[in-house]
Amino acid sequence: MAATCSDAxxxxxxxxxxxxxAEYAARPVPFGxxxxxxxxxxxxxxxxxxxxEGAPLEKxxxxxxxxxxxxxxxxxxxxxxxxxxxxxxLLAKDMYDRMFTMKFLPSGRGLWxxxxxLTEERQLxxxxxxxxxxxxxxxxxxxxxxxxxxxxxxxxxCMCGIGIGFDTLGAGHRxxxxxxxxxxxxxxxxxxxxxxxxDSLRLLLSHYFFDDPLPVFEYGLLxxxxxxxRTFGGVSGGPEPLKKMHTTxxxxxxRRRGEFLSVTDIVDIMNIIGACVVSGNxxxxxxxxxxxxxxxxxxxxxxxxxxxxxxxxxxxxNSVKATIDTDxxxxxxxxxxxxxxxxxxTENVQAYSRMRPEEKDHKDQRAIGTNPCAExxxxxxxxxxxxxxxPAKHDSLHDFVxxxxxxxxxxxxxxxxxxxxxxxxxxxxxxxxVGVSMSGxxxxxxxxxxxxxxxxxxxxxxxxxxxxxxxxxxxxxxxxIKITTVKPSGTVSxxxxxxxxxxxxxxxxxxxxVRISKTSTLLQHLKDANYSIxxxxxxxxxxxxxxxxxxxxxxxxxxSSVSMVEQLELVAFMQRHWSDNGVSATIKFDxxxxxxxxxxxxxxxxxxLKAISFLPNEPGVYHLAPYxxxxxxxxxDMTAGLKHIVWHDATNNEPKMHExxxxxxxxxxxxKKSPKxxx
Numbered sequence: 075m076a077a078t079c080s081d082a083x084x085x086x087x088x089x090x091x092x093x094x095x096a097e098y099a100a101r102p103v104p105f106g107x108x109x110x111x112x113x114x115x116x117x118x119x120x121x122x123x124x125x126x127e128g129a130p131l132e133k134x135x136x137x138x139x140x141x142x143x144x145x146x147x148x149x150x151x152x153x154x155x156x157x158x159x160x161x162x163x164l165l166a167k168d169m170y171d172r173m174f175t176m177k178f179l180p181s182g183r184g185l186w187x188x189x190x191x192l193t194e195e196r197q198l199x200x201x202x203x204x205x206x207x208x209x210x211x212x213x214x215x216x217x218x219x220x221x222x223x224x225x226x227x228x229x230x231x232c233m234c235g236i237g238i239g240f241d242t243l244g245a246g247h248r249x250x251x252x253x254x255x256x257x258x259x260x261x262x263x264x265x266x267x268x269x270x271x272x273d274s275l276r277l278l279l280s281h282y283f284f285d286d287p288l289p290v291f292e293y294g295l296l297x298x299x300x301x302x303x304r305t306f307g308g309v310s311g312g313p314e315p316l317k318k319m320h321t322t323x324x325x326x327x328x329r330r331r332g333e334f335l336s337v338t339d340i341v342d343i344m345n346i347i348g349a350c351v352v353s354g355n356x357x358x359x360x361x362x363x364x365x366x367x368x369x370x371x372x373x374x375x376x377x378x379x380x381x382x383x384x385x386x387x388x389x390x391x392n393s394v395k396a397t398i399d400t401d402x403x404x405x406x407x408x409x410x411x412x413x414x415x416x417x418x419x420t421e422n423v424q425a426y427s428r429m430r431p432e433e434k435d436h437k438d439q440r441a442i443g444t445n446p447c448a449e450x451x452x453x454x455x456x457x458x459x460x461x462x463x464x465p466a467k468h469d470s471l472h473d474f475v476x477x478x479x480x481x482x483x484x485x486x487x488x489x490x491x492x493x494x495x496x497x498x499x500x501x502x503x504x505x506x507x508v509g510v511s512m513s514g515x516x517x518x519x520x521x522x523x524x525x526x527x528x529x530x531x532x533x534x535x536x537x538x539x540x541x542x543x544x545x546x547x548x549x550x551x552x553x554x555i556k557i558t559t560v561k562p563s564g565t566v567s568x569x570x571x572x573x574x575x576x577x578x579x580x581x582x583x584x585x586x587x588v589r590i591s592k593t594s595t596l597l598q599h600l601k602d603a604n605y606s607i608x609x610x611x612x613x614x615x616x617x618x619x620x621x622x623x624x625x626x627x628x629x630x631x632x633x634s635s636v637s638m639v640e641q642l643e644l645v646a647f648m649q650r651h652w653s654d655n656g657v658s659a660t661i662k663f664d665x666x667x668x669x670x671x672x673x674x675x676x677x678x679x680x681x682x683l684k685a686i687s688f689l690p691n692e693p694g695v696y697h698l699a700p701y702x703x704x705x706x707x708x709x710x711d712m713t714a715g716l717k718h719i720v721w722h723d724a725t726n727n728e729p730k731m732h733e734x735x736x737x738x739x740x741x742x743x744x745x746k747k748s749p750k751x752x753x
Contacts, residue, residue, distance in 0.1 A: 088146040090139060090166055098135040098174055105134075106176075106571015109603065109719045110586055110621040114565045116721055117596060119185040130723040134174070141180060142170045144189020145487045148199075152490045152549065169480045176570040177473075178463040178481040183235055184488070185566070198234065199491025204460045204561075205237040205360070205445030206498070207452035210340055214247030221248065222279050227455065227495065228344055228361070229275055232351040233268045236457065237360030237446040240344050241395070242337040242371070251285045252332035260287040264316070266295045271316055275347070278320060282327040291320060319350035322386075337371055338380070341390065348389035360446040361390035364418055367400060372408045372415060391446060391687065393418045398680055406673035409688045410665060416687030417676060418444055423451040423684050427556065427654035428535070429646070437555055448685035449559045449658035450509055455497045458655075459488040460509040460561050464572050466517040466626075471530050475537050481510050482538055482557065486545055489554070506552050509559030509655050510538060514572030515648070516579075520627045524647070531651035559655040560648050571626065576644050576659050578633040579625040581703030585712075586621045588700075595725045603719040606712070610698065618698050622712040632703060634691055638663040642675060646682035656684040662691040 105111035120131040121140070132140070146166050150157050172178055180188060187193060187201040208227045212220045228238045262277055264270045277289040299312030323346055330339060341363045348361050365371035371394065373379040375387050393416035394405055408414060423441050427433040441451040450458040461481045468474040485508035492499050512518075518527055538557050546553045563574035568586075573579050590597060592615050600607060606620040638661055645659045663669060672688065679686070704712075 086150070087143075088150050088162070088166070089143050090163075090170060094167060094170075095135060095139050098138075098170075099133070101135075101174075103134045103174070104176055104571075105569060107568060107586070107623045108621065108713065109600075109605065109716065110588075110623060111569045111571055112719060112721070113588070113596070113600070113619075113621070114568045116724055116726060117590075118565055119182065119569075120726070121186070121190060122725070125191055128725065131721070131726055133721075137185065138170055138173045140189035141173065141185060142166050142189075144193055145169070145484055147189070147194065148490055149487050149549075156548075165480070165483065168476075169484065172477050172480055175467075176464060177467050177477045178461060178484075179566050179570065180484060181460045181462065182564060182566050184459075184461070184484075187235070188488075193491070197492075198494070199488070200231065200234045200236060200457065200493040200495075200498075202459060202488045202491060203236050203457040203493075205239070205447070205450065205452075206231055206457040207239040207443035207445060207454065209241050209442060209454040210244030211241070211247075211454075213244035213335070213340075214249075218280060218284055221283055222276060225279060225343060225347065226272055226276055229347045229351065230268065230272045230494070231457075232348060232361075233271065237362075239362040239364065239443045239445050239448075239452065240340075241364040241443055242340045242366070244335065245337040245340055246334045248283060248335045250282050250327050250330045250333060250335065254281070254285055254288065256285050256287050258287050259290045261292060262289045263292040263295060264313075266297055270295075274316065274320065275323075278323060282324075291317075293317060315350045315352075319346055322346050337365055337368070338374065338383075341365070341374055341392070342383065342386070345383070345386040345389040349386040352389070362416075362444065362446040362448065363390045363392045364395050364443055365392065365415075367394045367396060367405065369404065372404055375412055375414050376408070391416060391448075393444075393448065393685065393687065395420055396680070397421060400676075400680070402673040402676040406669075406676065409672055410669045410690075413660075413687070413689040416448065416685065417680075418448060418685045419680060419683065422680075423656070426684075428651070429649045429682055429684070433654070444656065444685060447562050447658040448687070449511075449561045449653070449656040450507070451556070451656060451684065452507070453501050453505070455495060456501045456505065456507065457493065457498060458507050458509055459485050460511055460559060461485045462511045462513050462561065462563060462566055462570075464514045464567075464570050465512055465527075465530055466514040466521055466572065467570070471533060474530060475534060478510060478534050478538055479541055482508070482541060483545065485510060486542070486549070486551075486554070490549075490551070504552060505556075506546070506554040507556050507655070508554050509561065510557055511559045511561045511563070511575070512648075512652065513561075513563045513567040513570070513575055515560070515576050515644075516573050516630060517626050520630050528647070528651050531648070535652060535654075556655045558653050560653050560657040560659075562658040562660070573625060573630075576641075576648055576657060578631055578636050578641075579623075580634075580701045581632040582625050582628055582630050583704050583706050583709040584623050584625075585702040585704055586623050586700065587698055587702070588619050588621065589616045590619055591615060592617055599719050599721060599724060603717040604715045605719075608698070620712075622704070622709050622716075624709060628706070633662050634664075636662075638668045638671070638675060638688075642679050642683075642686070645686065646679060649683060659686060661686060661688045663688055665690050665692075 122129040123132055181204050184202055192198045192201045208224045210224045215221045231238050264274050280286040281288050293313035296313040374392050392414050396417045396419055424438050425434050425436055427435055438451050440453045443452050461484055463481050465474055489506045542554050560575050567574045600619055607617050610616040610618050641661045645657050649657045
C-alpha cells in the first residue's frame with residue numbers, strides 16, 4: 075500500500091531552526107537561587123549531548139530545544155494532515171521562550187525524557203508522566219492478570235520513573251497457597267531489562283498466588299553494579315536489589331501460607347518492590363498507601379509495633395481514606411508522633427472540581443485514589459502529567475494567561491502518548507487529566523497580594539476551561555476531566571528560584587545542602603567557584619555542598635512563623651480558587667503549641683480540602699541538615715567570595731535523581747530523619 079500524505083507528515087521530524095535556537099545560546103539563563111538552580115539542572119536534568127556516552131552535557135538552551143521539538147513531534151504524529159507548519163512553528167517558538175525564561179516548565183520527568191530516545195525511538199511515553207494510581211481491589215480474582223496486575227504495574231511504572239499510589243482494598247481477598255501441590259521448579263534466566271525484572275516478579279507471585287511452579291532465578295545476565303544505564307540515566311545497582319526483593323517477598327509469603335493477605339501485607343509487598351527500585355539506582359521511588367482508619371493501618375510506621383517494617387516502611391507515605399465527620403483523634407495522635415498518616419477525603423474528590431458549592435459536579439466518581447503527593451485524584455490505572463507555572467515571574471495577568479495557554483498545550487500533548495498498559499490507555503483517552511500547577515505562590519502574595527492572586531486564579535482557570543474545549547475539538551480528543559493543580563514541586567522550582575507550591579521557605583535566607591559523590595565530575599566546577607564543600611558522614615563516600623539561598627523577599631515569612639491554621643487556610647484558598655484536582659501540602663506544626671489542636675483543625679477543614687498531610691517542625695536538630703536558616707549578614711558573608719560556576723563542556727557521572735512531584739521541604743516520602751543531607 076502506498077504511503078499517504080498523512081503518513082509523510084507524521085513521519086517528518088519537527089525541529090526549531092538552528093538560527094532561532096542560536097539567538098538564545100548567548101543569553102543569560104535566569105536560574106534561581108544563585109548557583110543552586112544551575113547546579114540542579116546539570117546534575118539532574120541535562121542529558122549528554124545527542125545521548126552519546128562521555129559527551130558534554132546539554133546547556134539550558136539545548137535542553138529546551140530537545141523538549142520543545144519532542145513535544146511538537148508528538149503532536150505532529152497525532153495531527154497528521156491537520157498539522158499546520160507555520161502556525162505550529164510560531165507556537166513552538168513562544169513555548170521555547172517561556173520555558174527558557176522559566177515562566178513555565180514541564181515536570182522534571184518532561185525535562186529529562188521529552189525528545190530523548192525514550193520518546194523518539196522507544197516511544198515510552200509513560201516516562202513523561204509524573205505519577206499514577208493502582209487499586210488492589212481485584213487481587214482475589216481468579217483471572218491471574220487481574221490478580222497480579224497491581225504489583226506488576228507498580229514495579230513497571232516505578233522503573234519508568236513514575237511515582238505510584240495504591241490502596242489496600244484487596245485485604246482479605248487473596249489467600250496464599252498453603253503448601254505447593256505442583257512440586258517441580260522452573261529455571262528462569264532474568265533478562266537484563268525492565269521487562270525482565272517485572273517478569274521475575276510475575277513468576278514469583280504466580281507461584282504463591284496460583285501454585286504455579288516455583289521459579290529458580292538465574293541472575294547472570296544482569297549488568298554489574300555501577301554500569302551506566304544509558305537511556306534512563308544513572309547507574310545500575312547490580313542484581314543484589316532484585317535478589318533481595320525475591321528473598322524478602324518469599325519470606326513474607328511463606329510466613330502467611332494458607333492465610334489471606336492483610337492490609338499490612340499489601341503495603342509490605344508494595345514497599346518491598348519500591349525498595350528494590352530505589353536500591354537498584356534506577357531512580358527514586360515514590361509511593362503512597364491509602365488505607366482504612368484502623369489502628370493497624372495507622373501503626374504501619376510505628377517502629378515499636380512493626381519492627382519488621384524498618385527496612386522498607388519509608389518507601390511510601392501513608393494516608394487514611396477518611397470520610398466526612400471521621401473521628402480524627404487516633405490519626406492526630408499518630409501525626410504528633412511521626413507526621414503520619416496523611417488524610418484523603420474520597421467523597422470530596424468524587425463530588426467536587428474546585429471546592430465550592432457551584433462545582434459539586436461529581437465529575438470524578440471513578441477516582442478512588444491519588445498520586446504520591448496527593449495533588450491528583452486518580453482512577454485505577456490512571457497516570458497524570460503535571461506542568462508548572464510561576465506567576466510571580468509575570469508582570470501582568472495578560473502575560474500569565476499567555477503562559478497558561480502554552481503550559482496547557484504542552485500538558486495536553488503528553489496526554490496523547492500511548493503507554494505499554496492497555497487499561498491505562500483506556501482511562502487516559504477518556505479523561506485526558508492534566509495538572510497545570512503554580513509555584514512561588516507565597517512570593518506572588520508578597521509581590522501582588524492575596525486578592526490579586528484570587529483574581530489571577532479565577533480568570534486563569536476560566537480561560538483554561540475554555541481553551542481546553544477548543545484545543546480538544548481541534549485535536550479530536552476528549553476535553554480534560556480536570557486541568558489545574560498545586561503540586562508540592564521539587565527541584566523544578568529550584569531551577570526557577572521559586573518557593574515550592576504553597577509552601578513557605580524555611581527562612582528568607584538559608585543554606586541548602588546537597589550531597590555529591592567524592593568522584594563526581596561536577597565537583598571541580600564547584601570548587602573552582604569557591605563553594606563551601608565539607609565531608610559528609612565518615613561512612614559515606616560523599617561530600618556536602620553548601621549553597622546560600624535568598625528566597626526573594628526580605629519580608630517573606632519563615633515556615634516556623636506561619637501557624638498551622640494559616641497554612642491550612644492557604645491550601646483551602648488554592649483549592650477553592652484554582653485547583654480542580656487537588657493541592658499537595660505538608661503542614662508544618664509546633665508540637666508543643668499546636669499538636670493538640672490537629673484533630674480539631676481536621677474537623678474544621680475537612681469540608682474545604684481533598685487531601686492533607688502534616689509534619690512536626692523540628693529545625694536545627696541534625697548535623698548538616700538539608701536546610702538551615704541563616705541571617706542576612708551570614709548570607710552575604712557566604713556569597714562574597716563566590717564566583718559564577720563555569721560549566722563549559724561539563725560531564726556528569728552522578729546517578730540521575732529524578733523527582734516525581736516532591737521536595738525535601740514538603741517530604742514526598744517521609745523517611746525517618748538522619749544526619750545525612752540529601753538533595
